[in-house]
């Protein structure tokens with residue numbers, strides 16, 4: 001019971017003692033002075049008491065065998081409570097003065113008391129008619145002379161207060177926020193049902209405890225110190241806690257804690273109103289991360305644009321600059337060769353950037369597909385070693401390749417082109433970022449997987465950058481004073497490729513000492529096409545057969561010339577055709593043709609139609625298609641037309657020769 005309730009109940013007790021007294025006095029007065037009473041409460045000091053008592057007192061005479069009651073007297077308090085004067089009621093029927101008396105329930109009480117003589121209490125009820133409205137509590141008794149007395153109170157204010165109190169209690173009980181009251185010493189006195197729902201502690205478990213039972217131990221001590229300082233100073237504290245439920249789960253809540261002061265301004269309690277913000281916090285954190293990511297990605301894109309323009313301009317300058325120099329008539333043979341080599345290098349660098357960009361956009365649009373086939377891992381590694389050996393020598397680095405399986409066992413099914421791209425990239429980076437020491441790459445079999453590694457003794461990568469370098473456009477040094485070339489695409493692409501192939505990529509690195517990049521690929525071992533793959537492997541090392549006739553179909557004279565150069569270098573006999581129509585005619589005329597290299601986009605008759613016609617004439621004549629962008633649709637269209645192999649342009653001569661070898 002709180003203070004106000006206690007006061008209320010004390011008042012009620014005092015009132016009932018008073019009523020008792022009044023009743024006794026009235027009885028005495030009635031017995032002794034029946035005559036006087038006939039004109040009202042006449043005799044002093046009872047008249048004084050009747051007039052001055054704080055309760056309303058009405059005296060009635062029964063009429064018509066108790067079917068009506070007429071006012072005999074009405075005291076001052078009654079006049080005040082019912083807002084009607086004594087003169088207005090005396091001699092009149094109670095029903096006339098108070099038309100709702102029956103509905104109110106008092107009329108029946110008057111009748112019962114008149115009939116039985118037993119005093120009755122008419123509990124707090126609301127009286128309402130056109131004139132007045134209010135809550136009343138009545139005590140009714142019968143005087144020995146037969147008069148009926150009603151002693152009553154206007155309890156409207158108490159009732160309103162009680163209603164307010166009830167509402168407040170309901171608001172707390174039904175609140176979606178957690179509400180906790182503690183005493184001044186922080187002992188819990190009350191918790192609402194939401195508290196139990198959220199924390200798992202029942203009211204019985206919580207009451208008497210300190211709210212510390214909820215502490216997760218993960219909030220700084222200063223936070224609690226600040227909280228206590230604030231609330232003890234009489235102010236409200238607001239803040240957030242990471243708290244712990246009874247079952248150990250953690251949750252975030254936003255709390256508002258304030259002191260409750262009594263009439264003298266002293267703190268008696270504290271009230272905490274808290275909201276579970278775990279979900280909100282999670283959402284917020286996600287939003288912040290997303291925002292940071294977006295900003296970071298924006299920054300990376302700006303860096304990327306700056307880098308990429310530099311990356312493209314540098315080789316373009318090389319190509320244009322040295323090709324202009326080549327026109328110089330007084331150049332020595334050695335100089336020419338040097339310039340040509342530089343142009344070639346720059347071209348390769350340009351191509352690699354363009355390829356990376358195309359691959360990235362294909363991955364983004366979900367168009368990147370795999371082209372798995374029987375692959376000799378050893379051959380791929382040896383090829384990479386051969387490609388990078390010169391570069392390593394020029395830098396004075398020791399460069400070696402470690403083969404993990406025999407040539408026979410190193411055959412597995414994977415996408416050879418992608419594997420070559422991944423290894424080229426890692427080995428290229430290792431050589432780029434190493435100025436002395438060694439670069440070693442290789443693989444070993446590890447259970448069902450092949451584990452590849454590329455180890456260098458280069459600059460290494462700081463720990464905080466190790467996961468970031470796999471993000472697109474990401475380089476360890478992003479500023480303008482970059483020491484190393486690169487667009488920051490290679491590693492992210494390589495990692496994506498590895499994942500597409502069913503493996504994973506990671507690294508170990510110590511700044512200043514070097515890095516080792518690892519990746520795995522599933523090892524399938526000998527496939528069904530065992531015989532074929534062994535044949536392939538052997539062939540990769542064998543010589544290109546002399547004098548084999550190859551038809552090269554391309555509308556672009558430079559491409560034709562280039563292919564002729566590559567194939568003639570292998571002592572092949574090359575027949576050229578400028579469009580599909582010419583190609584079909586050549587096939588009809590030259591039965592010696594063993595392989596056709598077909599460009600797909602050509603005037604007069606395109607490669608698709610030409611291939612279909614050729615396959616009608618010689619179904620077993622292999623056709624190798626070359627397309628500028630060997631995307632899925634184009635590859636499929638070429639295969640549908642009858643092409644046996646689809647190679648992307650620009651043609652990698654080694655890849656081309658290897659494919660031709662499969663058919664001759």
Ligand code: ADP
Pocket residue numbers: 429430433456458459460461469474475476477485486487488489490491492515
């Ligand atoms: P880039 O084309 O810039 O080399 P990558 O995606 O290949 O892009 O590499 C991202 C960054 O990772 C590089 O800019 C470099 O800072 C770092 N990095 C990659 N490989 C190595 C390595 N072997 N040693 C040191 N740092 C490396």
